[in-house]
Amino acid sequence: MISGLLAIVILSLLVWNYLRNRWGGPQYPPGPPALPILGNLWTLKFQLHHDTLIQLAQVYGDVYTVWLGHTPVIVLNGYRAVREVLISHSEDFTGRPVLPLFMDLIGEKGVILTSGYTWKQQRRFALTTLRSLGLGKRRLEALIQEEAQSLLEQFAARGGTPMDLAASVTHSVSNIISLVVFGKRFLPGDRAFQELHTAAELVVAASGTLWARIYDLAPGLMRLLPGPHKKAFRYFHILCAFIQREIEQHRETLRGQPAAGQEMDVIDFYLTQICKTRGDLSSTYTEDNMVQLVADLFMAGTETVTTTLRWALLYMVAFPDIQGAAGAGRVTRSLTRDPLRGPGQAAVHERRDPRDPTLRKRRLGRDREAVREGDGAARVCGATGEADAGAIVLPNLSSVLYDPEYWETPREFNPKHFLDTEGNFVAKEAFLPFSAGHRGCLGEQLARTELFLFFSSLLRRFSFRLPEGETQLRLDCVLAATLQPYPHQIRAVLRSPRRHVNSGEVGAGEPRTDL
Numbered sequence: 001m002i003s004g005l006l007a008i009v010i011l012s013l014l015v016w017n018y019l020r021n022r023w024g025g026p027q028y029p030p031g032p033p034a035l036p037i038l039g040n041l042w043t044l045k046f047q048l049h050h051d052t053l054i055q056l057a058q059v060y061g062d063v064y065t066v067w068l069g070h071t072p073v074i075v076l077n078g079y080r081a082v083r084e085v086l087i088s089h090s091e092d093f094t095g096r097p098v099l100p101l102f103m104d105l106i107g108e109k110g111v112i113l114t115s116g117y118t119w120k121q122q123r124r125f126a127l128t129t130l131r132s133l134g135l136g137k138r139r140l141e142a143l144i145q146e147e148a149q150s151l152l153e154q155f156a157a158r159g160g161t162p163m164d165l166a167a168s169v170t171h172s173v174s175n176i177i178s179l180v181v182f183g184k185r186f187l188p189g190d191r192a193f194q195e196l197h198t199a200a201e202l203v204v205a206a207s208g209t210l211w212a213r214i215y216d217l218a219p220g221l222m223r224l225l226p227g228p229h230k231k232a233f234r235y236f237h238i239l240c241a242f243i244q245r246e247i248e249q250h251r252e253t254l255r256g257q258p259a260a261g262q263e264m265d266v267i268d269f270y271l272t273q274i275c276k277t278r279g280d281l282s283s284t285y286t287e288d289n290m291v292q293l294v295a296d297l298f299m300a301g302t303e304t305v306t307t308t309l310r311w312a313l314l315y316m317v318a319f320p321d322i323q324g325a326a327g328a329g330r331v332t333r334s335l336t337r338d339p340l341r342g343p344g345q346a347a348v349h350e351r352r353d354p355r356d357p358t359l360r361k362r363r364l365g366r367d368r369e370a371v372r373e374g375d376g377a378a379r380v381c382g383a384t385g386e387a388d389a390g391a392i393v394l395p396n397l398s399s400v401l402y403d404p405e406y407w408e409t410p411r412e413f414n415p416k417h418f419l420d421t422e423g424n425f426v427a428k429e430a431f432l433p434f435s436a437g438h439r440g441c442l443g444e445q446l447a448r449t450e451l452f453l454f455f456s457s458l459l460r461r462f463s464f465r466l467p468e469g470e471t472q473l474r475l476d477c478v479l480a481a482t483l484q485p486y487p488h489q490i491r492a493v494l495r496s497p498r499r500h501v502n503s504g505e506v507g508a509g510e511p512r513t514d515l
Contacts (some may be wrong), residue, residue: 018104028072028391030057031064038066046213050398054075057399069217071099073392085395086436094119094438097380097392100219101212101229105203105236110292111442112300118284122293125285126442127268133180143179147172148457154188155462155492162467164312168198170306176450177301177443181294182246183265196242199235200299206232243294247271247287266294301443305450306482312455314485318462318473326459329422370493462492 014423033097034040044066056064057077086095090376098108108114111122134140151172174197175185186193200436206212211229215222223231250267263269271289277283310512316323349426441447460465466473467489477483 004132020320029063031066031075034067037069039071041068041213046210047208050052050396054399054402057396062399066215071216071392073109073394076395079400079403081404082395082397082400083088085393086440090436090438093393095106096439099212099216100403101215101232102207103132104219104223105206106376109288110296112296117282120287120291121433123285123442124176125270125273126266126293127298129266130180130443130446131262132269133265136234136359140446141449141453143394144176145457147175147185148454151454152457152461155458156494158492160491160493162491164487164489165310165492166306166487170302173306173309173450173454174302175300176305176446177298179265180301180446181266181297183250183268192242195238196298197302199239200243200302202235203232203239204303211486220320222488239299240291243291243298246294247290256327264296270294295442300441300468301446304442304443305447305454308447308451308483309454312451313458313490314416314473314488316459317466317490318475323459323464324511328457359472458492463495465491465493467491 032040032043035042035493048068053075055067055075056066056075062077062081064076065074067073076085096113098106102113106113108118111119111126116123134188151168154168154172171186171188171193174193178193181186204230209228211222211227215229247267250265250271254268254271262271267290270285270293271312273285274290275286316326474486474488476486478486
């Protein structure tokens with residue numbers, strides 16, 4: 001009898017809390033019917049999948065609300081709605097909501113998961129430091145070209161035999177961001193570096209798991225229970241421990257007092273900044289923020305470019321005619337002198353990407369939080385809803401990259417989307433794979449440079465094919481926080497030498513030695 005009454009009381013409280021959230025607070029844009037406790041998680045299959053959100057937009061319009069448990073999220077679809085938040089009212093939506101799992105795992109540190117003053121200081125430091133280290137300049141391009149050459153040599157050593165590209169591509173790409181944050185590259189087979197990769201991958205993947213959704217629903221209970229979610233905490237500790245060791249090595253090299261103007265990497269600059277702001281009570285330059293900022297840069301700089309490059313090469317196998325056109329284009333030796341035009345660059349823009357299989361497909365933006373009330377925030381949600389301070393807004397970038405108003409064949413892999421009638425590369429207004437506005441991707445310029453140099457170098461040197469006797473290639477993806485290709489084997493076959501004598505440029509088939 002008592003247990004029955006208790007169950008009724010608990011259920012009544014849950015229903016009351018649900019009704020209060022739904023109708024007692026701000027009037028959010030209408031969306032699919034939600035259940036008590038779970039909200040729309042059951043409908044969404046516990047994942048914010050871009051295609052599901054696009055399908056819901058066909059029923060509820062470009063702006064609607066889904067409930068992740070008791071948390072309302074305003075979803076934006078299509079270029080017009082997304083542009084309104086990311087660009088037109090970017091300052092109103094610079095906050096970053098942190099759900100319980102990542103609040104417990106990381107906390108409000110670094111740059112990705114922070115808001116307000118901490119985010120502004122950490123982001124300003126990161127942008128200034130990246131520019132000081134040569135972002136967009138010839139020096140950094142030369143480092144990328146050296147790493148690309150190393151990757152070419154690894155592929156050539158396989159002699160055209162089938163291989164999984166994942167490990168080699170990951171190592172080469174992560175060496176670029178390692179040079180930026182640690183000031184050094186690591187040799188293939190370095191166990192500590194391989195463990196760092198594993199840790200970073202699992203921490204990133206944690207947000208896309210069913211366990212993450214359950215954790216966010218009942219964090220108090222999940223903190224006490226064993227389960228796969230505990231693995232994220234263990235690997236995050238491994239990630240931070242690696243970074244902390246690197247910081248200590250920098251301190252020893254610098255003897256505790258870095259000299260301004262002699263910094264070689266992000267850690268050097270951060271240690272200098274800590275010394276400069278010592279005694280400033282408003283400073284957010286702390287040891288914890290340094291560790292997390294380095295972790296943010298390493299995870300984002302490795303995973304995004306690696307996954308994009310893997311998808312790009314896989315698509316070249318699937319579309320050999322496009323591979324031939326992209327590989328045949330002549331590319332100047334320096335990116336700073338290259339107008340980034342032609343089939344190769346178009347194929348790169350149409351390629352597969354981190355949270356979605358192409359840069360122009362299946363892209364889900366990071367959620368934003370309204371940081372102030374006002375007409376600008378309210379207008380984003382149209383006449384039927386308001387975006388008060390604290391409202392969570394999710395721009396579905398996939399819907400922008402699929403928007404039929406801006407793409408002739410939105411659901412097809414079609415590099416012609418980025419070519420004019422003469423075959424020159426052209427930028428597109430609705431191309432927002434790196435997001436936009438004040439919280440746009442910190443490393444967009446670095447990522448674009450890496451992708452272009454790695455991709456063009458590989459296609460000029462190799463022809464990528466299926467293993468002998470195989471005719472089927474999987475282009476669907478492993479769904480997690482990021483959409484990864486299924487494990488697969490492909491061959492990198494050396495192209496036959498062919499030199500453009502009169503032009504002085506390298507042709508499609510000529511093995512380059514100066515990359």
